[in-house]
Amino acid sequence: MALEKEGTLEVKGDSLYTKSWVPEGPIKAKLIFIHGFSDHLGRYTAFFSALSARGIAVHGLDQRGWGRSVKKPGDMGLTGPTTQVLADMAAFITPHLPSSPSDPPVFVLGHSMGGGQALTLACHPDYQEPVVRHVRGWMLESPFISFSPEEQPSALKVYAGRLAGRLMPHFQLKHEIMPEHLTRDPEVQKSLLEDKLMHNTGTLEGLAGLLDRTAALASGQVRPLPGGALRSLWIGHGTEDKTTWYEASRKYFDEYTGEVQDKEFKAYQGWYHQLHADGPDSKEFYKDVGDWILARCEDEGKGGPKL
Known part of the structure; x- marks a missing residue:
């Protein structure tokens, strides 16, 4: 069984909720988790417990504006601009990075909006040395690289939102x-409808930042840097995802990840957006994530590249 530990991350004068699922036995790897829009850590217990049972410690936070990091109504969706989002992620990841070759390797997994955020961080020039070079692998579950056709907002709505966002x-x-x-x-x-922590509330600033990040990723403007520190990349996406677009993830992987030598894309045929909670099939996703992480731990132990 996993040992569940709650905590806080103090950043920019704010206290963000954190939680860890730690194996009772030896820790083979650490996984840092970044959730998506209107989401929170409480919805991932089964997934994280399954990883912990395989020796993978999971550390996550409710991002600024979401989940238990919201202390009052005015906090809802108040993520700040992309610079703040990236700084929060870096501040959370950094204390978990290995300080010696004997420490467990660290992986980062982002889901949905969190997948787009994680990929943006992994490709950002300012974070290559302090963060990215020390992460063994980056994993994206249904990353938000583009809206699905079902969720695509109109051009007028996007334009009006950006204009209003500058003023408010x-x-x-x-x-x-x-x-x-x-x-x-x-x-x-049913549980999604009843979940009081999923408030579905964004701010114009936060939504504009989200749109800017997806546009930069979808166009390839943000991609792994030549000679950069992104060592390994895994992307999983359901072919019938009705929230973020499978085709955009596939295109990004095929056209913009040439600088990454160790990479894998898995198409989950017929699956929807939440690979971790898409019915009994989700155990296959649990296994895929755990297998990918542990295979790279074995590579490290056999004399592969050290952190």
């Missing part, structure tokens, strides 16, 4: 995502 950056607005677009599992759909 902290203005809050709802962006509802239908549970039946997230998972095929009726029980999970």
Whole structure:
């Protein structure tokens, strides 16, 4: 069983909620987790417990503006600009990075919006030496590189939102995502509707930042740097995802990741957005993530590249 530990990350004068799932036995690897829009750590317990049972410690935070990091209504969706989002992630990842070759290797997994954020961080020139070079592998679950056709906002809505965002950056607005677009599992759909921590509220500043990140990724403007520090990359995406677009993830992998030697793309045929909660099939996803991580731990132990 995993030992569950709650904590906080103090950054920029704010206290963000954190939680860890730690194996009772030896730790073979650490996984840092970044969640998506209107999400929180409490929805991943089964997934993280399964990884912990295989010796993988999982450390996650409820991002600024989401989950238990929200202390008052005005905090909802108040993520700040992309510079703040990246700084928060770096501040969370850094204390977990190995300080010696004998320490467990560290991996980062981002889901949905968090996948786009993690990929942006992994490709950012300012974070190559302090963070990216010390991460053994980056994993993206249904990354937000582009909207699915079902969720694509109109050009007029995007333009109006950007214009208003310059004048009222902290203005809050709802962006509802239908549970039946997230998972095929009726029980999970019901729990999504009943989850009080999933407030579906963003700010104009935060949503503009999200749109800017996806546009930069989808166009290849943000991609792994030549000679950069991104060593290994895994992307998993459901072919029937109705929230983020499978085709955009596939295109990004095929056209923009040539600088990454160790990479893998897995298409989950017929699956929806939440690979970790898409019904009984999700155990296959649990296994894929654990297998990919542990295979690279074995490579390290056999004299492969050290951190």
